[in-house]
Amino acid sequence: QQQVKQSPQSLIVQKGGIPIINCAYENTAFDYFPWYQQFPGKGPALLIAIRPDVSEKKEGRFTISFNKSAKQFSLHIMDSQPGDSATYFCAANHKTQGGSEKLVFGKGTKLTVNP
Amino acid sequence: EPEVTQTPSHQVTQMGQEVILRCVPISNHLYFYWYRQILGQKVEFLVSFYNNEISEKSEIFDDQFSVERPDGSNFTLKIRSTKLEDSAMYFCASSRDGVSYEQYFGPGTRLTVT
Numbered sequence: 001q002q003q004v005k006q007s008p009q010s011l012i013v014q015k016g017g018i019p020i021i022n023c024a025y026e027n028t029a030f031d032y033f034p035w036y037q038q039f040p041g042k043g044p045a046l047l048i049a050i051r052p053d054v055s056e057k058k059e060g061r062f063t064i065s066f067n068k069s070a071k072q073f074s075l076h077i078m079d080s081q082p083g084d085s086a087t088y089f090c091a092a093n094h095k096t097q098g099g100s101e102k103l104v105f106g107k108g109t110k111l112t113v114n115p
Numbered sequence: 116e117p118e119v120t121q122t123p124s125h126q127v128t129q130m131g132q133e134v135i136l137r138c139v140p141i142s143n144h145l146y147f148y149w150y151r152q153i154l155g156q157k158v159e160f161l162v163s164f165y166n167n168e169i170s171e172k173s174e175i176f177d178d179q180f181s182v183e184r185p186d187g188s189n190f191t192l193k194i195r196s197t198k199l200e201d202s203a204m205y206f207c208a209s210s211r212d213g214v215s216y217e218q219y220f221g222p223g224t225r226l227t228v229t
Contacts, residue, residue, distance in 0.1 A: 034217070036158075043119075043206050043220035044158060089158060096163060096171035101146070101210065103218060105158040 002027060004092050006106025013080055014114050021075045021109045023090035028071070032093035034103070035064065035075050037086050044089060048075070080113045087111070117141045119221035121207050127227045128197055136192045136224045138207030147190045148208040148218060149182065151175070158206065164190065197228045 005024045013019045023033075032051055036044035050057045050064040050073065057064045061078040077084055090106040120139045128134050140147050149161040163170040164182050172180075181193045190209075194201055204225050208218040 036220075041222075043222045046217060046219065049217070091158075101218065102148075102160050102163060102171055103150075103158075104160065107157045 002094070002104050004090055004104050004106040006090050006109060008109060009107070010110040010112070012112045012114065015081060017080050017113070019077050019080055019084075019111055019113070021088055021090065021111070022072065023074065023106050024070075024072045025092050026071065027092070027094065030092035030094055030104075032101075033064070033066065033073050034091050034093070035062075036089045036091060036105075038089065038108075039086050047088075077111075080111075082113045082115050085111055085113050119207055119209055119219055121205075121221040121224050123224060124222065125225045125227070127229065130199055130228055131196050134194050134197055134226065136194075136205050136207075136226070138190045138192075138221055139188050140190055140207065140209030141211075141219060142188070144209035144211050144219075146170075146210045146212065146218075147182075147184070148210075149192045150206045150208060150220075151203040152206065152223075153203045161192075161205075194226075197226075199228050202226055202228045 011019050034049035035047045037047045038044045048059045048062045050066050052068050063076040066073045087108045087110045089108045091103045094102045096102050122137045147164045150158050152158045160173050162172040162176045179195045183191050204223040206223045207221040210218045
């Protein structure tokens with residue numbers, strides 16, 4: 001099943017809050033799980049990524065939690081700021097027969113951080 | 116910091132016309148991709164390209180689409196006869212190799228078919 005299910009669709013938090021975005025997948029062949037941040041009119045920018053042999057990865061205020069047995073992973077944003085307001089996409093990497101990677105994206109979460 | 120660039124930023128074309136979207140991937144990258152994003156929807160994989168040939172393509176990438184690396188720096192997506200439903204943002208991405216997994220996206224070309 002080549003799908004990644006992402007929730008919630010939108011999220012509003014106050015400055016300093018900790019928004020959490022969840023993703024779930026079915027295909028156990030996925031081998032890498034990146035998160036992308038997208039501002040209006042811009043391309044997705046790689047934010048943080050995790051491999052399935054790791055349960056947690058932290059980079060600055062961004063943390064990925066990964067539950068391999070449940071096939072779920074989530075993004076936490078600590079001390080969120082208005083500048084974090086963007087659309088966040090989870091994705092899963094699938095190695096193709098040709099040897100390259102193919103990213104399967106979730107539907108995105110529009111995050112608004114109010115001042 | 117190296118980045119993927121795309122031209123034009125916005126392309127308006129009439130239905131049935133051919134368009135070519137251009138991308139310059141990061142210079143030491145070997146794998147190239149096209150994705151599209153219909154307004155308000157998720158990013159969808161179109162095609163991957165390595166060693167001057169298509170590695171994989173999605174069901175969206177039908178005979179109307181083609182990709183080419185005409186020289187050592189450019190990577191193009193051609194839509195032969197555009198349809199209204201081709202209106203979308205088209206993103207080019209590149210990755211260094213088949214191990215790093217990190218794909219870097221360009222700013223996109225907004226294609227509007229009228």
